[in-house]
Each structure stands twice: as structure tokens, then as C-alpha cells.
Amino acid sequence: MTEGYQIKALLFDVFGTVVDWRSGIIRELSDWGRDSHVVADWPAIADGWRGLYQPAMERIRAGNRGFVRLDILHEENLCDIFVQHGLNAPTGDDLHRLVTAWHRLDPWPDVVSGLTRLKDKFIIAPCSNGNIALMTNMAKRADLPWDVVLGAEVAQAYKPHPQAYLGSADALGLKPEECMMVAAHLDDLDAAAELGFATAYVPRPDEQGKGAGAATAAKGSVDHVADDFNKLADEMGC
């Protein structure tokens, strides 16, 4: 679908594709609970917190709210999910610590080595719904060697709104066809492909919990399928 164009940049989904958000958020919530003497079902709260993510962005995608960065949505959603679980909404330093849990997620084991190889040949950038500070702090902690941070805050739109992808490519001065979207989620890749982006599917079967499994891409629906970032680097001739 992108014949005749040379790929110059790889744009990466991050939560699930680059980092294991679920186990990291459960760890951060549990640690805070222990330090704060709060007992709760932290895996359920982690899943509930993530569950409020799409509805919160949808209000912005639908134009019912102006763009605000993801840290703000995470803060609002955290308070909601705590209250739903019969806990007091966190405030002050507790709120800051918990919201920035998303800045402290660990990458899948292949990520740093794979990105380092891919960076030799391509511009590599997150094209995430996470905001610039979140992406920068995460990269700093986890040694993710991004060339530049793109995505929702730069484009002022949340994926899968077309502007999130188009605004990221445009910031690089590139056509969609010169960019490849890399994600563990087929809906993200479908939205990018619709706009002319090349696509690479890297399934992450442990995203929803060890052994939870991942969808299989329908034949021809994506340009590349790779088991991890090193396999993607092989595939891309790096």
C-alpha cells in the first residue's frame, strides 16, 4: 500500500506496544497502597483506570471538550476509579505520585535493543496518546532512544483521530506514506493505514496479563508482522 515511497520514520504506539503498562500500574498502585496503608483490589483498579481512558479521550475526539494532555485525564480518571472502589480520591503528593505512575513503566525486554537498531536507519518517535512530559520521563527512566517525541500533544488530537497521525507525520515534514506506524493494536494500525501510513503489527500477548493472548492480523491487513522489535529490525534490514 506504500509502494514507491521510502519509509523514513517509524512511529510507535507506546502503552502496550513499547511498555507493559498493566503490570507497571499494578506495581505502582500496590506500592502506594502499602506505603499508605490502603488495602484494595489493585489489579481491578488498574484495569478500571485504563478502562476510563478511551471514554475520556472520546469526549475530546468528539469535540465536546478542548484538548487537555493525558496526565490531566489520568488524574480525573484515577479519582473516579478510587471513588468507585470506595476509596477517598487521592490529593496532593499522593495524586502526583499515582498519576506519574504512567511515567514509570517498564519496556518489554526486546524494546531498547530493537529501537537502538531501528534508530540507525529510521527516525524513531512515539506516536502515543501520552503527553510530552510522560513520554520524556518514561524514555529517560527506561533508556528509550527516541529521536523526537510526537503524538497527541504535538498534534493536539487523540488517536485514532486522523489528526493525531497526520499531525505527527507533518511535524517531521513527511508524507504519511513515508512513515510506518508500529503498534500492538490493530485498530491503531487500521486508522493509520486509512491515511496512507505503512503499518507493522507487533502483538504483545502479555499486555492484558501473562498469557492473555493477542489478536491475529487478517492476511494483508498490515504490511509487516513481527514478534518483537528485534524481529522488526531484521524485517526492516537494520
Next chain:
Amino acid sequence: MTEGYQIKALLFDVFGTVVDWRSGIIRELSDWGRDSHVVADWPAIADGWRGLYQPAMERIRAGNRGFVRLDILHEENLCDIFVQHGLNAPTGDDLHRLVTAWHRLDPWPDVVSGLTRLKDKFIIAPCSNGNIALMTNMAKRADLPWDVVLGAEVAQAYKPHPQAYLGSADALGLKPEECMMVAAHLDDLDAAAELGFATAYVPRPDEQGKGAGAATAAKGSVDHVADDFNKLADEMGC
């Protein structure tokens, strides 16, 4: 002026501070002239091109024009300066090659080693009037190890407009007092200091040509003065 705050990010001016724009632009213009059999006074055209930079941004800072990225201003200004020198305004591939000369500038010799040391302890980011693509392509070619690209395009304002600095700090979720502006130009540092940023002056006496000299900072007007980025790294305990 920033007592009690811990510096978390260093924001760098780029043209003049990180890269030797003048000799790079003269080289790129001369190479193009040779390839295109166009004879002209390339150093004068380089200085004239740069001379149109502030007036072009000033229209935007003053609110007389909406924000457009620097590549666009460079394109318009290049055509103007060519015509002023009695040359045809370049078009097509020639125009693209010449405008992207700004993406292919070389860093001063201390830059890569100094930034690499500073990156261990601080978030390091360009806070330049150059656009995201320009900064990304430049970094890729010159191995500048930025954590994130900030500056005019992210903030949608040109330095020294306060929003260029404030929007860059805010994108990191940081207060101005948690950021240090590093520049070879005292007016850039004055504008940042006015907003609460810490400041480091790194004079680049060869910016306007070998041995042209640099201004001396008035005592107490900046927080740090360092001869190069490695000296700055020493000064910052890296």
C-alpha cells in the same frame, strides 16, 4: 535567582549555541552554487538570509501573522535574498535543498560530548526557533542526543516571546525555575531569566566568523558562564 529549586531540564538555544550555522550555510550555498553553476557572494547571502530571520519572526511575535514553522520563513527569506542579490528565486528541488541546509549544520566540537554528559543528570532539549523536523534531522545527522524536541513549534511562539520558553517548560510539566536556558546570546538568556529560568551563557566567539568575538556577560546577569558544553558539564556536576 532560582534558589530552592532543583534544575531538572536544560533547554538549549541551537543556532550559534549548538551548531555553527554561518559556516554551514556558506558551505551549503557554495556547494549548491558550484553544482548549479551560479556565482555569487555566498557569505554575504548567508548573512543576508540570517538577517531576514528576526524581522520575519517579529511579524508573528507581534501578532501580524499566525504561527508558521521556521522552514517556511527560511523559504520565503531565501527567495527574497536571492532576488536582492540579482539571482532568480530558487524553486522545486533547488529550493528544498537550500532550505534544508539549516537541517545539515555541524555542532561545535564540544557539543556531542558535553550534551552526552549533561544528559546523564538532566533532561536535555533544544528550545530553538527551528521547527521539529529541522531539529530532528539536524540531531540525527550530528548525533545530538536530545531527550525531546521543544521550542517554537511545540510552544507555537518564537523566542524571545515568553510563550516560547513557558510553553517548552510546561510541556515537560516543569516550572521555569526547574529549567535552565543555555545560550550563546545574552538577549535569549535575559528573556528566559525574566520568566524565572536559570541561565547559562556559553559564548561562541566564532559564530559570526572566525575570531569575530562574543559579548561579555555583565556580572550577576546570568547564573553560569562556561566556555563550552564540557565546561558546563563540569560546572553542573556531571
